[in-house]
Amino acid sequence: MQNRVILVFFCLSLVLSGTSALAQKETPPEGGEPKDFTLPQKQSFVLNNGLKATLVPYGVLPKVYVRIIVRVGNVNEAADEVWLADLTGDLMKEGTQSLGAEEVAQQAAAMGGEVNISVGQDRTNISGDVLSESGPDLVKLLGNIIQNPLLPESEVERLKTDMVRQLSIEKTQPQSIALEKFRKVLYADHPYGRVFPTEEMLKKYTHDRVAAFYKANFGAARTQVFISGRFDARKMESAVRQTFRDWDAGPEAITKTPSPKSERVIYLIDRPGAAQSTLYIGLPVIDPSHEDYVSLQVTNSLLGGSFTSRITSNIREDKGYTYSPYSQVSSRYRDAYWLQVADVTTGVTGPSLREIFYEIDRLQDEPPSAAELNGIQNYLAGTFVLRNSSRTGIVGQLAFLDLHGLDDSYLTEYVKNVHAVTPAEVRETGRKYIRDDEMTIVIAGDKEKIYRQISNYGRVVE
Amino acid sequence: MRLTKLICLFAVPAFLLVSSCARQESKFSVPVAYHKLDNGLKVALSQDKTAPTVVVAVYYNIGFRIEPKDRTGFAHLFEHMMFQGSANLGKMEFIRLVQENGGVLNGSTRFDFTNYFEILPAHKLETALWAEADRMRGLAITQDNLTNQQGVVKNEVKVNVINQPYGGFPWLDMPQYANENWFNSHNFYGDLNDLDAATLEDVQSFFLTYYAPNNAAVAIVGDFEPVEALALVKKYFGDLPSAERQEPADISEPRQENEKKFNKTDKLANRPALAFAYHMPERNSPEYYAMGLLDQILVQGEDSKLHQALVKKAGLTGGVNGGINLLGNMFNYNGPMLWTASLFHDSNVTADSIMAVVDEVIEEVRTNQVDQKTLKRALVKMRSGLYDDLGGFFGAGRADLLASFALFDDNPARINSLEDEFRKVTAELILQTAQEHLRPGNRTVLELKAGS
Numbered sequence: 001m002q003n004r005v006i007l008v009f010f011c012l013s014l015v016l017s018g019t020s021a022l023a024q025k026e027t028p029p030e031g032g033e034p035k036d037f038t039l040p041q042k043q044s045f046v047l048n049n050g051l052k053a054t055l056v057p058y059g060v061l062p063k064v065y066v067r068i069i070v071r072v073g074n075v076n077e078a079a080d081e082v083w084l085a086d087l088t089g090d091l092m093k094e095g096t097q098s099l100g101a102e103e104v105a106q107q108a109a110a111m112g113g114e115v116n117i118s119v120g121q122d123r124t125n126i127s128g129d130v131l132s133e134s135g136p137d138l139v140k141l142l143g144n145i146i147q148n149p150l151l152p153e154s155e156v157e158r159l160k161t162d163m164v165r166q167l168s169i170e171k172t173q174p175q176s177i178a179l180e181k182f183r184k185v186l187y188a189d190h191p192y193g194r195v196f197p198t199e200e201m202l203k204k205y206t207h208d209r210v211a212a213f214y215k216a217n218f219g220a221a222r223t224q225v226f227i228s229g230r231f232d233a234r235k236m237e238s239a240v241r242q243t244f245r246d247w248d249a250g251p252e253a254i255t256k257t258p259s260p261k262s263e264r265v266i267y268l269i270d271r272p273g274a275a276q277s278t279l280y281i282g283l284p285v286i287d288p289s290h291e292d293y294v295s296l297q298v299t300n301s302l303l304g305g306s307f308t309s310r311i312t313s314n315i316r317e318d319k320g321y322t323y324s325p326y327s328q329v330s331s332r333y334r335d336a337y338w339l340q341v342a343d344v345t346t347g348v349t350g351p352s353l354r355e356i357f358y359e360i361d362r363l364q365d366e367p368p369s370a371a372e373l374n375g376i377q378n379y380l381a382g383t384f385v386l387r388n389s390s391r392t393g394i395v396g397q398l399a400f401l402d403l404h405g406l407d408d409s410y411l412t413e414y415v416k417n418v419h420a421v422t423p424a425e426v427r428e429t430g431r432k433y434i435r436d437d438e439m440t441i442v443i444a445g446d447k448e449k450i451y452r453q454i455s456n457y458g459r460v461v462e
Numbered sequence: 463m464r465l466t467k468l469i470c471l472f473a474v475p476a477f478l479l480v481s482s483c484a485r486q487e488s489k490f491s492v493p494v495a496y497h498k499l500d501n502g503l504k505v506a507l508s509q510d511k512t513a514p515t516v517v518v519a520v521y522y523n524i525g526f527r528i529e530p531k532d533r534t535g536f537a538h539l540f541e542h543m544m545f546q547g548s549a550n551l552g553k554m555e556f557i558r559l560v561q562e563n564g565g566v567l568n569g570s571t572r573f574d575f576t577n578y579f580e581i582l583p584a585h586k587l588e589t590a591l592w593a594e595a596d597r598m599r600g601l602a603i604t605q606d607n608l609t610n611q612q613g614v615v616k617n618e619v620k621v622n623v624i625n626q627p628y629g630g631f632p633w634l635d636m637p638q639y640a641n642e643n644w645f646n647s648h649n650f651y652g653d654l655n656d657l658d659a660a661t662l663e664d665v666q667s668f669f670l671t672y673y674a675p676n677n678a679a680v681a682i683v684g685d686f687e688p689v690e691a692l693a694l695v696k697k698y699f700g701d702l703p704s705a706e707r708q709e710p711a712d713i714s715e716p717r718q719e720n721e722k723k724f725n726k727t728d729k730l731a732n733r734p735a736l737a738f739a740y741h742m743p744e745r746n747s748p749e750y751y752a753m754g755l756l757d758q759i760l761v762q763g764e765d766s767k768l769h770q771a772l773v774k775k776a777g778l779t780g781g782v783n784g785g786i787n788l789l790g791n792m793f794n795y796n797g798p799m800l801w802t803a804s805l806f807h808d809s810n811v812t813a814d815s816i817m818a819v820v821d822e823v824i825e826e827v828r829t830n831q832v833d834q835k836t837l838k839r840a841l842v843k844m845r846s847g848l849y850d851d852l853g854g855f856f857g858a859g860r861a862d863l864l865a866s867f868a869l870f871d872d873n874p875a876r877i878n879s880l881e882d883e884f885r886k887v888t889a890e891l892i893l894q895t896a897q898e899h900l901r902p903g904n905r906t907v908l909e910l911k912a913g914s
Contacts, residue, residue, distance in 0.1 A: 025549070025550045026550045026592075026596075028550075028551075028559055028589050028592055028593060029588045029589055029592050030588075030589065031563070031585045031586040031587060031588045031589045032585040032587070032588065033585055034514075034583060034585050035514035035583070035584050035585055035685060036514065037513070037514050058512075059512050059853070060510070060512055060853070061490060061849050061850070061852070061853040061854075062488030062489070062490050062849060063846065063849055063850065093764075101774065102765070102770060102774070105763065105764040105765040105769075105770075106765045106839065108763075108764075108765070109763050109764075109765040109839050109842070109843055110838070110839050110842055111842070111846075112842045112843055112845060112846025112847075113846060114763050114764060115764075129846075130846065131487075131488050131842065131845070131846050131849075132488050133487065133488055158777040161777065161808070162779070162780030163780075165733055165779075165780060165806060165807075165808060166780060168732055168733055169627070169628075169731075169732070169733055169806060172627040172730055172731060172732050173626065173627060174625060174626075274625055275620045275624045275625045276617070276620045276621060276624075276625045306561060307557050307561060307567075308554065308557055308558045308561050308562075313554060316614055317553070317554055317610065317614075318610070319610075319613070320609070320610040320611070320612070320613020320614050320617070321613070321617070322614075322617050322621075323614055323615075323617040323618035323620075323621050324618070324621060343617070343620070343621040343625065344617070345613075345616075345617055345620065374562070375558065375561060375562035376561075378561075378562050378563060378564045379561040379562065379564060379565075381564055382563065382564020382565055382566075382582070382583055383564070383566060385513065385514065385515060385564070385583065386513075386515065386566065386581065386856055389512070389513035389515060389856060390854070390855075390856065
């Protein structure tokens with residue numbers, strides 16, 4: 001006990017006494033020899049109706065993950081159909097031609113999992129994660145749900161009521177309303193610009209519209225089955241073939257590429273009394289199929305996309321303005337935007353903007369040091385291993401390639417390409433793509449307290 | 463039978479043998495080596511060569527329950543201070559060291575422990591142990607560091623609670639209403655004034671009291687050789703002095719005899735919400751495992767009874783969320799705990815009418831034994847989730863259980879007996895457990911009223 005007291009005060013005085021003491025610090029041990037990492041092997045096949053399947057044996061846990069992706073999402077909705085894709089997904093869980101909804105839930109549970117249906121901008125995911133011995137049964141159950149959904153009219157009103165409630169709740173969250181505005185500004189009338197429906201819109205949806213949406217958008221030709229985990233490959237392949245061989249090819253996938261726009265304008269959403277201002281700052285950038293994409297990822301990680309990044313170090317660890325700031329490159333099919341998000345204390349909304357733009361400008365003014373860049377490159381190389389080291393992660397990576405039309409070299413060359421980025425290229429990437437004079441700035445906060453803090457940073461529109 | 467399965471899982475690459483054992487019911491267990499250093503540090507090692515990565519987790523036996531009474535939120539604020547500098551790693555240097563070596567890290571504060579973990583490329587094991595030992599040896603922080611993190615933590619409370627509709631509901635709220643003992647019923651995130659009041663002396667004293675090797679466990683999971691790993695732990699942690707053990711605080715809760723009802727108004731919310739909670743049976747008792755299965759039967763998944771009754775049949779809500787220990791799982795705590803469920807609903811439906819449906823479901827499991835099919839399904843769901851705890855999240859889930867069981871039970875190998883404990887649960891025990899622990903008198907109901 002006594003020793004410890006002395007030790008701690010000694011440490012404090014070390015810090016206070018300046019650089020001479022710092023020189024005596026121990027150097028962290030390097031560790032041992034790096035171990036090889038190889039991407040897990042996969043096996044793919046295509047059925048006559050165009051359905052694709054990929055199997056990746058992985059790990060020792062007795063579990064298997066099946067994710068079936070259909071190329072249909074909110075992008076396929078018309079202007080008066082926002083969330084119709086989501087309602088379709090919800091109704092698909094309400095039973096099949098041969099099984100009631102409760103039976104579907106009970107069967108999945110008896111395998112050790114659940115049926116999950118999630119609808120995104122470009123894709124609908126129907127997935128389950130079960131004990132290994134139930135893998136083939138899960139393929140059959142999910143296949144039944146996708147091909148023969150009952151879409152019962154009796155459940156439509158209840159699901160719509162749930163959606164109205166969910167909409168109402170989401171629209172009270174500052175992050176949700178800031179995102180809605182940000183996307184509206186970037187994409188205008190493109191489906192990517194429609195985050196939320198109106199309540200009136202939801203109330204007009206009918207069973208017939210859901211059934212029509214299903215018919216227009218589901219079919220084998222736009223579907224891919226991914227399986228990962230521990231399983232009997234022969235049995236799983238045969239389950240996929242048997243389950244899906246008679247499904248119609250169905251309609252071709254429809255692609256709608258947006259032309260996003262951004263200019264330096266501040267969109268202010270008033271939330272009287274808000275303790276924090278929610279900042280969404282960004283602009284359209286290149287999508288994953290572009291040759292500069294890896295360089296943009298490196299640049300983003302260094303600027304705001306990791307804990308040690310410049311913006312996080314500045315506004316969190318130096319200034320204490322915020323808890324969880326982050327930047328990201330968010331992508332959809334042939335589309336992406338760069339975005340910095342932060343919830344900052346109301347009184348320091350202006351200073352937060354100042355520091356964020358200071359860091360963006362600094363990135364464009366001078367290349368990072370080789371040491372700083374190398375640290376970020378190592379971080380991306382290490383997290384690449386982690387992203388490819390779980391059954392859901394592996395499928396996520398392969399589904400990413402599939403959506404964006406990338407070949408395997410994106411993964412096999414990724415670490416090499418990350419390390420090939422030079423300090424000068426980071427500066428160039430910043431100048432070329434992270435252009436602060438074109439950034440859309442959305443702020444949800446207390447107008448009365450923040451208006452004067454922010455008005456120097458762009459034209460304010462309410 | 464068991465031996466065959468073990469060989470199937472470890473001795474031969476799994477995919478070669480699956481066809482011969484896939485017909486059998488899967489079972490999963492993991493290697494555990496357990497040591498205690500002379501200074502009291504508990505060390506649990508579990509090799510897993512699935513990926514060339516390693517998890518280093520350091521758990522301190524200090525959770526937010528037993529933080530000082532005039533310093534609510536201090537255990538969590540202190541967690542932040544552990545990243546602000548030690549003798550050989552200045553502010554941000556710990557985080558930078560992990561990231562620059564290709565790793566990720568985090569720390570969190572829970573009911574009964576504060577944890578710190580890194581997931582790194584396997585060959586960086588020594589680097590991580592050196593760094594964790596450096597901060598267990600002592601902190602080197604300034605008033606500026608403290609002031610900075612007071613700002614960060616206050617922003618954390620704002621973004622998660624104060625500026626967020628339904629913020630803190632029910633995970634932060636329910637323990638404050640359902641519990642009687644201050645240790646279990648105070649605001650764990652902390653009052654902003656208490657956070658502001660914290661001093662460097664508080665930080666020092668808290669560190670000296672709780673952050674000693676004899677109040678900690680190190681768990682290592684991943685691709686490493688146990689003998690080498692143990693030698694490295696001894697090398698870096700072996701000479702740390704132990705601290706005087708604290709008298710354990712009395713965190714017990716009295717038996718609740720009468721139902722409690724509360725409501726709170728959330729001016730940011732626009733739909734009402736409802737939560738209800740029951741006090742759990744004593745940890746590790748047969749009833750505790752039965753309650754784990756009751757959780758599966760009542761609220762986990764769309765086949766669960768509450769989901770079917772409230773969502774599908776009555777159409778009162780879009781979903782019911784719940785579980786044991788909303789800040790973790792049913793394994794990683796050590797004291798009184800709640801089983802909680804919650805839902806959002808519309809203003810034209812009263813809380814009483816929802817609770818009437820809940821009562822029907824609960825009274826059914828208090829009156830009749832669950833059928834074998836339901837019991838079997840609950841067990842399968844439990845096992846499936848347990849396997850992910852044992853192997854998911856790159857080994858961090860396994861490290862969490864190993865460290866928790868080392869700290870609380872002095873027996874990390876318990877992780878391999880959990881499955882059998884659940885298998886022992888009978889329909890009769892479930893009925894008895896429901897009769898005692900799902901009593902109306904054991905319940906707290908919290909209504910969230912929307913708007914000001």
